[in-house]
Amino acid sequence: MDERLELGIREFNEGRYFEAHDILEDFWQGYREPDRVFLQALIHAAVGFYHLDNGNLKGCRSQLLKACTKIRAYLPEYWDLFLEPLYSSMKEHINLIDDQGHTRTESPDSPVRPRIQRGHRVAGGYSSIS
């Protein structure tokens, strides 16, 4: 896996969404479809959670929706990344915003932030690499 993608995913998984977006944005520039759209979906996800952290629910919802729309074509895995937990979590966050105007800091019952997992398909499920 490209070092920049690895670093971007690490930043995402540690909740540094602006940094994740920044790294993935540089990475994204050099790609063509379909990889370009996949990377853009990850950028939307990072920006969405960045907006959530900053209370911008409208921006968060729009970005997570764009991420879900784009990432659907790459499910369940792409580039050795197991995407279904990320996809499900983003949908859950969108639903909570629609239902409750949810933010993580306001609600102790909010879903945990997703991690982008490296992994591959095995019999009966997925094996996580890291």
Place this chain on the structure above:
Amino acid sequence: MATFITEECINCGACEPECPNTAIYAGGVQWEFQGATHDAISNDLYYIVPEKCTECVGHFEKEQCAAVCPVDCCVPDPNKPETEDVLYARAKQLHPDRAFAELSPATSRFRK
């Protein structure tokens, strides 16, 4: 329509250097036009000055800010619909020293 930047913007600044009309400014920065300065349109986010936006008509086949924005937050403003003629005239006004060729698919998104 002039292009505008939505509240989805994350202030990465990727769009600003791409604008052929220097119509994009960082939040809080005053904008300039014909020797005069004006208050910022947004104090928080990058913004596009409608008076300086030509949707890249006269320059490129599509809006360059939108082309480089990974967030997809540079979008046409439905409240400011403008024709190709208006945008092209603005491009000429903004760049009086430049000789514009006849519009083509390479220099107007309206010609696709």
